[in-house]
Amino acid sequence: MIEFTNVSKSYKDKLILRDINMTFSSGEFVAIIGSSGCGKTTLLKMINKLLPMDRGDIIIDGKSIREIPDIKLRREIGYVVQEGGLFPHFTVKENLEIVPQLEGMEPEKRERRINELLDMVNLDPKMYSNSYPCQLSGGQRQRVGVARAFATDSDLILMDEPFSALDPLTREELQDEIVKLQKEYEKTIVFVTHDMDEAIKCADKICFIQNGTVIQFDKTEEILRHPANDYVEKFVGKNRLWGNPKYIHASDIMCKEPYILSRDRTVIQALQVMRQNAINSILITEGKNREFQGIVWLEDLSKLDVQHMSASIGDMISSDYISVFEESSLQEIIDEIDYYKSGIIPVLNERRELRGVLTKSILLSTLSKRYKKEQEG
Numbered sequence: 001m002i003e004f005t006n007v008s009k010s011y012k013d014k015l016i017l018r019d020i021n022m023t024f025s026s027g028e029f030v031a032i033i034g035s036s037g038c039g040k041t042t043l044l045k046m047i048n049k050l051l052p053m054d055r056g057d058i059i060i061d062g063k064s065i066r067e068i069p070d071i072k073l074r075r076e077i078g079y080v081v082q083e084g085g086l087f088p089h090f091t092v093k094e095n096l097e098i099v100p101q102l103e104g105m106e107p108e109k110r111e112r113r114i115n116e117l118l119d120m121v122n123l124d125p126k127m128y129s130n131s132y133p134c135q136l137s138g139g140q141r142q143r144v145g146v147a148r149a150f151a152t153d154s155d156l157i158l159m160d161e162p163f164s165a166l167d168p169l170t171r172e173e174l175q176d177e178i179v180k181l182q183k184e185y186e187k188t189i190v191f192v193t194h195d196m197d198e199a200i201k202c203a204d205k206i207c208f209i210q211n212g213t214v215i216q217f218d219k220t221e222e223i224l225r226h227p228a229n230d231y232v233e234k235f236v237g238k239n240r241l242w243g244n245p246k247y248i249h250a251s252d253i254m255c256k257e258p259y260i261l262s263r264d265r266t267v268i269q270a271l272q273v274m275r276q277n278a279i280n281s282i283l284i285t286e287g288k289n290r291e292f293q294g295i296v297w298l299e300d301l302s303k304l305d306v307q308h309m310s311a312s313i314g315d316m317i318s319s320d321y322i323s324v325f326e327e328s329s330l331q332e333i334i335d336e337i338d339y340y341k342s343g344i345i346p347v348l349n350e351r352r353e354l355r356g357v358l359t360k361s362i363l364l365s366t367l368s369k370r371y372k373k374e375q376e377g
């Protein structure tokens with residue numbers, strides 16, 4: 001856990017960061033975002049004491065960094081910068097070896113560890129151990145940079161725009177990689193970026209810095225739903241939420257007034273409602289809280305003989321449907337609907353009361369919003 005209490009920093013008489021108060025929990029992936037020159041790098045470098053703070057304190061796992069010797073602190077915290085920040089005159093192996101060597105790890109164990117690290121970032125140790133950074137591509141250098149940060153065995157890794165110099169494909173690949181590694185190794189990652197898409201993709205929480213203060217620090221979804229001010233909103237972009245199916249919930253898009261019928265109504269009444277409204281199914285509920293019973297399909301009713309017309313609709317309920325909860329994400333819904341041919345999905349609350357309905361056309365229009373907005377620019 002990292003706690004910032006009233007952290008301030010100036011260069012000469014120019015105040016860069018003012019009274020920063022926030023807490024990063026262990027195992028969290030936090031993205032720091034803000035326009036160029038707002039103090040992101042400064043904030044990061046104060047954590048590992050590459051820069052001194054003027055006032056306030058940063059406490060890591062209960063201990064003030066003021067009480068931890070600089071070298072020890074830096075050795076314990078992974079740090080990745082653009083282009084990997086490798087020593088150019090050291091081979092890949094030597095670059096990775098520095099910290100384990102300083103910590104007195106046996107040569108044999110060191111060798112094994114380095115091979116593990118290279119495997120971890122998908123670089124073949126046999127091919128690359130003895131290469132120099134200038135012999136690697138930007139993406140490969142970045143991979144070595146990430147591996148080196150993991151070499152410290154620390155729980156905390158700081159990353160300063162690590163992927164910004166990479167082409168989009170390599171960048172996406174490394175983003176996927178780092179998210180996977182972070183979850184697998186349960187690291188706390190503080191990740192500076194300019195790129196909102198990168199932040200949304202990788203981070204659990206996003207911290208916005210503007211004019212020397214933290215304007216908003218919250219879960220990604222909260223930021224997308226409720227940007228704190230125009231500045232954050234501009235970064236987020238109005239349509240970002242719609243472009244991220246995992247942050248859209250059934251309750252955001254469902255139709256709240258579906259056609260329903262009580263289970264004690266008759267087949268003929270159900271047929272009448274369906275014909276009048278040109279629908280091919282109807283949702284059956286019970287009681288004023290609309291306890292959900294199931295769906296009746298026009299197709300099934302159409303097959304019935306005349307003598308069944310006054311039968312209770314309750315006997316005709318089909319359980320051949322899927323339902324979702326109000327909190328289900330569009331992503332989950334889309335995954336479900338792949339296997340589900342029918343066009344109607346009841347949305348229930350935890351008491352299985354009917355809250356609304358989703359149809360294929362609702363889903364389609366929700367998804368198309370993303371493209372419409374993108375075209376509008």
Ligand SMILES: Nc1ncnc2c1ncn2[C@@H]1O[C@H](COP(=O)(O)OP(=O)(O)OP(=O)(O)O)[C@@H](O)[C@H]1O
Binds near residue numbers: 016036
């Ligand atoms: N050594 C220094 N001396 C004086 N001013 C500095 C120094 N380092 C940074 N600054 C200033 O402090 C401010 C914050 O710099 P910082 O590098 O933290 O910004 P940043 O948010 O990381 O920007 P970028 O997105 O461009 O990397 C900038 O206005 C910068 O000019």
Ligand SMILES: [Mg+2]
Binds near residue numbers: 040041042160
């Ligand atoms: Mg910077």
